[in-house]
Amino acid sequence: QSALTQPAAVSGSPGQSITISCTGTSSDIGYIYNFVSWYQQHPGKTPKLIIYDVTNRPSGVSNRFSGSKSGHTASLTISGLQAEDEADYYCNSYSSSGPSYVFGTGTKVTVL
């Protein structure tokens, strides 16, 4: 049940696209289930679900957010970067060891 690995920080200019990776193992990200989700957390706020089941966006979430998975790595892409996207982002995956869920280490996104 080790935390999934994310880059500590990613930055981009307004309008650019950025991608955040989330690397795990065959027991979690690479497992047969596509139970990968992504959360956005602004300072002092509660986490917000922005992607679930690898690629799905909840109602009300901007289509600038998209998710994907390949092998043991999941990715979150933010296109058309905006100032309001500056926040911490966490991936989460089902883990067959437990079973349980495991979060990523978190990525701070800075809009330059």
Add this chain to the structure above:
Amino acid sequence: EVHLVESGGVLVQPGGSLRLSCAASGFTFSDYWMNWVRQAPGKGLEWVANINQDGSAKHYVDSVKGRFTISRDNAKSSLYLEMNSLRAEDSAVYYCARDRYSTGSLDSWGQGTLVTVSS
């Protein structure tokens, strides 16, 4: 509107016990898996435990197994976390969260309750 309100967080000594509660409203509580997630000050999110709709299935992160117990009362639309043998590293804000699609899709979160373990 979905509403989750945690309570019970306090300052407790190492080795002590605590019971957290989460009151749910705005949805049919008994239809959903429920979770506890914690976040130490300035740190990342850590999944702690979850429980299925009727309470017959419970899962925990390794670091709390044997010390924490998750439970629910569907008649009261309430989720609980019984915490024993508390350690300094258990200090965190504890959130309850609803799993919308039973796939770890935590779509609704409470505001959290702060647990501090210190002498």
